[in-house]
Amino acid sequence: MGVEPRPEPLPRDALHHPQPLIAALSLSKSFPSIQVLSGVSLALYPGEIVGLLGLNGAGKTTLIKLLCGLLSPDDGGISLLGRPLDSSLVRQNVAVMKEGQPSLYEFMSPRENLGYFAALMGLRRAEEAVSQALAACGLTELADKPLLYLSFGTKRRVGLALAYLKGARVFLLDDAATGLDLPSVAQMRKLLRQYADMGSAVLLTGHEMGFMESICDRVLVLHHRQILVDSSLSELVSRFNLVQTLEAWVEGDPGFGEVLDTQNSLTRIRFSIADAPRLKPERVHYLKLHEGLLEQLLREVQGAKS
Amino acid sequence: MLKAELIRFWAELRFYRQLLLGNLLSALLVVGGIFFLVSLLGEVSVSGLVALLFWLYASIPLSRISADIYEESTSGAFEQMCLHTTRPALVLLVRMALYALQQTVVILPVFFVLAVVFGISWSALTAYPWLGLTGILVMTLVGLAGLGLIVGAVLLIYRDAISYSSAAEYVLLFVSGAVVPIAQLPAFIQVVAPWLPLSLGIEAVRRLAVGGELSALVLLLGVQSLALLLGGLVVFRLSLRRALRHGFAMSR
Numbered sequence: 001m002g003v004e005p006r007p008e009p010l011p012r013d014a015l016h017h018p019q020p021l022i023a024a025l026s027l028s029k030s031f032p033s034i035q036v037l038s039g040v041s042l043a044l045y046p047g048e049i050v051g052l053l054g055l056n057g058a059g060k061t062t063l064i065k066l067l068c069g070l071l072s073p074d075d076g077g078i079s080l081l082g083r084p085l086d087s088s089l090v091r092q093n094v095a096v097m098k099e100g101q102p103s104l105y106e107f108m109s110p111r112e113n114l115g116y117f118a119a120l121m122g123l124r125r126a127e128e129a130v131s132q133a134l135a136a137c138g139l140t141e142l143a144d145k146p147l148l149y150l151s152f153g154t155k156r157r158v159g160l161a162l163a164y165l166k167g168a169r170v171f172l173l174d175d176a177a178t179g180l181d182l183p184s185v186a187q188m189r190k191l192l193r194q195y196a197d198m199g200s201a202v203l204l205t206g207h208e209m210g211f212m213e214s215i216c217d218r219v220l221v222l223h224h225r226q227i228l229v230d231s232s233l234s235e236l237v238s239r240f241n242l243v244q245t246l247e248a249w250v251e252g253d254p255g256f257g258e259v260l261d262t263q264n265s266l267t268r269i270r271f272s273i274a275d276a277p278r279l280k281p282e283r284v285h286y287l288k289l290h291e292g293l294l295e296q297l298l299r300e301v302q303g304a305k306s
Numbered sequence: 307m308l309k310a311e312l313i314r315f316w317a318e319l320r321f322y323r324q325l326l327l328g329n330l331l332s333a334l335l336v337v338g339g340i341f342f343l344v345s346l347l348g349e350v351s352v353s354g355l356v357a358l359l360f361w362l363y364a365s366i367p368l369s370r371i372s373a374d375i376y377e378e379s380t381s382g383a384f385e386q387m388c389l390h391t392t393r394p395a396l397v398l399l400v401r402m403a404l405y406a407l408q409q410t411v412v413i414l415p416v417f418f419v420l421a422v423v424f425g426i427s428w429s430a431l432t433a434y435p436w437l438g439l440t441g442i443l444v445m446t447l448v449g450l451a452g453l454g455l456i457v458g459a460v461l462l463i464y465r466d467a468i469s470y471s472s473a474a475e476y477v478l479l480f481v482s483g484a485v486v487p488i489a490q491l492p493a494f495i496q497v498v499a500p501w502l503p504l505s506l507g508i509e510a511v512r513r514l515a516v517g518g519e520l521s522a523l524v525l526l527l528g529v530q531s532l533a534l535l536l537g538g539l540v541v542f543r544l545s546l547r548r549a550l551r552h553g554f555a556m557s558r
Binding site for chain 1: 327397550
């Protein structure tokens with residue numbers, strides 16, 4: 001399954017992180033009627049949370065499946081902990097949570113699901129490890145209820161607990177926050193950060209840009225079969241001149257920003273976050289984020305590419 | 307592997323306990339109905355009833371394992387399993403063994419109820435060679451396990467195969483000689499039947515009770531079952547390798 005990596009330079013400065021946990025080099029993958037990925041390279045380092053962005057059908061799920069060996073590349077190679085990817089390496093070091101489904105047994109409780117996979121892995125002192133993983137993910141109280149009766153967010157947390165149980169060095173989450181309510185998102189953010197702080201690398205995809213922006217140390221943008229952007233958020237801001245924009249309904253004419261609409265004495269404006277101090281709070285009726293950094297980035301990348 | 311599958315087995319049994327009861331009832335009705343029709347044609351015998359009950363084991367590779375693979379491939383649990391073990395074929399074999407035990411728990415009460423209903427005497431029951439039957443059953447189950455792996459292998463690649471697996475179970479009812487002895491079936495079925503472990507098992511069970519050359523048949527059954535198991539392992543391995551290259555049928 002694993003393909004010997006070619007002696008090509010890593011996509012990031014290797015001086016800071018001499019050893020990526022997982023690295024993909026020049027990956028290409030096509031299905032009978034479509035080429036999904038072409039020459040994709042990436043590396044994930046210990047302690048970082050990396051967001052993989054892209055439109056629907058951009059190839060994010062395919063890339064995740066390649067990284068965990070659930071698909072084989074047509075070309076290129078993947079190394080895990082410095083060795084060519086193979087199934088036993090993946091089994092010990094990679095955890096995956098699929099989009100939508102938790103990829104677990106619905107008729108089994110969280111404890112039974114974790115117990116099942118612990119037994120498959122041949123984990124020693126499995127019961128203790130399962131209890132620890134459940135507690136770490138705040139699942140102790142729901143540990144014995146079948147998954148079918150649990151909320152979507154709780155099921156996702158069981159997926160996280162499985163990664164915790166496995167002690168995986170690399171955690172791949174497809175559509176990480178889709179369908180989660182606010183407390184679940186907050187809990188997932190906390191768990192993923194804890195997970196990364198333990199020295200693991202997290203790669204997550206998703207379309208909730210606010211969530212991605214709040215958690216990712218680095219962002220990859222997959223577009224037209226290739227990774228077009230691989231940068232930290234701060235690098236992105238300066239490189240693409242990204243500015244968060246806000247939208248507000250204010251009384252009268254505020255004298256700045258782009259006027260979108262007027263109704264009676266109210267004006268709807270869009271303005272850069274840098275102009276926010278110019279707002280007079282007593283005249284603001286409504287204020288919201290118009291476009292986050294990552295939404296803007298995606299728009300810029302798509303615009304530039306097209 | 308066994309511990310993992312035992313966890314899954316008990317959880318499934320607990321969650322779907324009503325389904326188990328439903329299976330028992332439907333087995334009673336289906337086998338009882340067919341046995342009633344058979345009894346109209348000839349004499350009611352223990353081996354006739356045993357032959358019919360043998361057929362119920364065919365549901366393990368054709369219905370249960372295929373349903374498992376279909377559902378788990380759709381939900382992603384099968385992929386998750388592949389991420390936690392390098393031997394999913396072994397997991398399926400252990401699972402089929404547990405299903406066979408469960409099916410035995412369903413079959414035994416069905417057998418005794420039907421024996422009473424159809425007036426099979428106690429002496430006929432005690433005189434039956436149960437030990438020999440158990441040996442033949444185990445050999446047949448080995449072959450069915452191989453068949454289960456082949457069915458699973460097909461399902462990993464072709465999702466539409468699930469539509470036909472249950473139908474195949476009912477085809478086996480007739481082709482295997484469970485209802486009518488193979489010798490009385492149409493010629494083309496007589497050509498196909500000897501290639502199925504269920505047919506050989508059922509024929510061996512008949513000969514065990516009524517007499518006839520048995521050792522060669524049992525040897526053939528053993529060889530065929532082992533060949534099917536090995537073939538199943540090879541086919542499943544190849545199919546899994548293909549699925550890992552091109553994607554699982556249900557998750558593409």
